[in-house]
Amino acid sequence: MTQTHPALILPEKGSPLTLTTRPTPTPDPNEVLIEIKALALNPIDLYQRDFGLPPIPSCPAVLGSDVTGYLRAIGPNTPPSSLPPIGSRVIALASSYYQNGSPDHGAFQKYALAQYEAVIPLPDDLSFEQGAVFPLGIMTALTGWTTMDIPLNTRFTPEDKQGVLIWGAASSVGSFAVQTAKIMGFRVYATASEKHHEYIKSLGAEKAFDYKDQDVVRKIIVAVKEDGVKLYNAHAVVDGALQPVLDVLKQTKGEYHAKVVNSPALKDGHPTLEDTTIRFNYPSLEKEERDKHIKGIFHGFVAENLKEGKLVPSPNLQIEEGGLEEGVNAGLDKLSDGVSGKKIVVPI
Numbered sequence: 379m380t381q382t383h384p385a386l387i388l389p390e391k392g393s394p395l396t397l398t399t400r401p402t403p404t405p406d407p408n409e410v411l412i413e414i415k416a417l418a419l420n421p422i423d424l425y426q427r428d429f430g431l432p433p434i435p436s437c438p439a440v441l442g443s444d445v446t447g448y449l450r451a452i453g454p455n456t457p458p459s460s461l462p463p464i465g466s467r468v469i470a471l472a473s474s475y476y477q478n479g480s481p482d483h484g485a486f487q488k489y490a491l492a493q494y495e496a497v498i499p500l501p502d503d504l505s506f507e508q509g510a511v512f513p514l515g516i517m518t519a520l521t522g523w524t525t526m527d528i529p530l531n532t533r534f535t536p537e538d539k540q541g542v543l544i545w546g547a548a549s550s551v552g553s554f555a556v557q558t559a560k561i562m563g564f565r566v567y568a569t570a571s572e573k574h575h576e577y578i579k580s581l582g583a584e585k586a587f588d589y590k591d592q593d594v595v596r597k598i599i600v601a602v603k604e605d606g607v608k609l610y611n612a613h614a615v616v617d618g619a620l621q622p623v624l625d626v627l628k629q630t631k632g633e634y635h636a637k638v639v640n641s642p643a644l645k646d647g648h649p650t651l652e653d654t655t656i657r658f659n660y661p662s663l664e665k666e667e668r669d670k671h672i673k674g675i676f677h678g679f680v681a682e683n684l685k686e687g688k689l690v691p692s693p694n695l696q697i698e699e700g701g702l703e704e705g706v707n708a709g710l711d712k713l714s715d716g717v718s719g720k721k722i723v724v725p726i
């Protein structure tokens with residue numbers, strides 16, 4: 379076992395991420411240590427690097443959350459039957475976000491700690507790079523359902539004619555929202571740029587609409603009515619999605635109480651709709667409840683559906699070479715310029 383390892387740190391708020399060496403930690407109870415082989419980038423990494431938001435409790439901090447690698451150590455009292463053997467290839471959410479900002483838990487380093495609830499085997503047929511796209515994207519997509527009070531064991535049949543609207547389906551969260559909606563038996567109405575329509579249909583969308591089309595709201599309403607589908611649930615995945623989502627639901631919800639989950643933070647004075655609940659997409663703030671939720675997501679829904687081949691890596695990968703310092707910083711700069719239907723992954 380190494381005593382120290384390379385790590386990319388945020389030395390202080392607003393400064394660039396820099397490469398340093400950190401002591402390699404030993405896992406506490408209910409934690410594991412992972413040797414990281416690939417990591418994926420998320421908008422939150424960029425917001426934290428460039429604006430310090432959401433707030434970082436202390437610096438130096440280690441950002442990032444999505445990793446794959448080798449399971450190298452298991453902490454005491456961690457339920458052994460819930461993890462693959464040491465040395466296995468794993469997928470993990472390795473984030474300091476729910477760990478009071480502890481730099482031992484962030485993804486942007488060679489070794490990181492992760493809570494065991496968020497660690498599952500990486501299937502043999504997936505590369506480290508492919509596996510790294512899952513953690514935060516799939517967790518956010520699945521938390522979207524529970525935030526709408528829709529249990530993850532929901533399985534509608536075609537006769538139920540239950541529709542859902544996913545606005546921003548070419549994104550990381552949106553592509554997993556489409557895949558998981560399909561597994562749950564929803565008929566999926568999804569928006570994305572036209573060039574991604576065939577792709578999001580291949581993930582499970584029944585109908586795809588171009589959000590840049592001036593007439594997009596009317597077209598979705600017409601399709602839903604023609605299909606005779608009940609559409610009163612929606613995931614507003616990206617900034618600016620809430621208003622057009624509500625415009626659709628106003629015409630499709632009928633007598634049902636509508637529910638919308640919004641993945642970006644809800645702004646003061648955000649649009650509303652009568653007889654409609656709108657919630658920010660976020661797991662419980664209470665640790666015990668959140669850990670149970672995370673375990674249900676990773677050890678339950680994700681592990682089972684990966685094994686059965688019902689979940690695939692999405693969206694398409696954009697590999698950023700250059701390792702920790704060069705690769706992560708260049709990848710975050712590209713994320714800042716905007717990505718379209720791609721997940722940036724850095725092998726390390």
Ligand SMILES: NC(=O)c1ccc[n+]([C@@H]2O[C@H](COP(=O)([O-])OP(=O)(O)OC[C@H]3O[C@@H](n4cnc5c(N)ncnc54)[C@H](OP(=O)(O)O)[C@@H]3O)[C@@H](O)[C@H]2O)c1
Binds near residue numbers: 545549551571659720
């Ligand atoms: N609440 C949480 O816990 C949580 C967790 C993770 C992420 N988030 C938030 O969720 C959002 C999505 O994150 P992500 O990582 O999935 O983003 P992402 O993959 O970086 O999103 C990029 C995609 O957004 C699509 N897009 C942009 N504007 C759009 C619009 N007006 N309508 C439809 N699609 C649009 C683009 O689609 P086209 O290519 O088709 O143009 C692009 O492919 C971000 O705001 C992020 O901060 C929240």
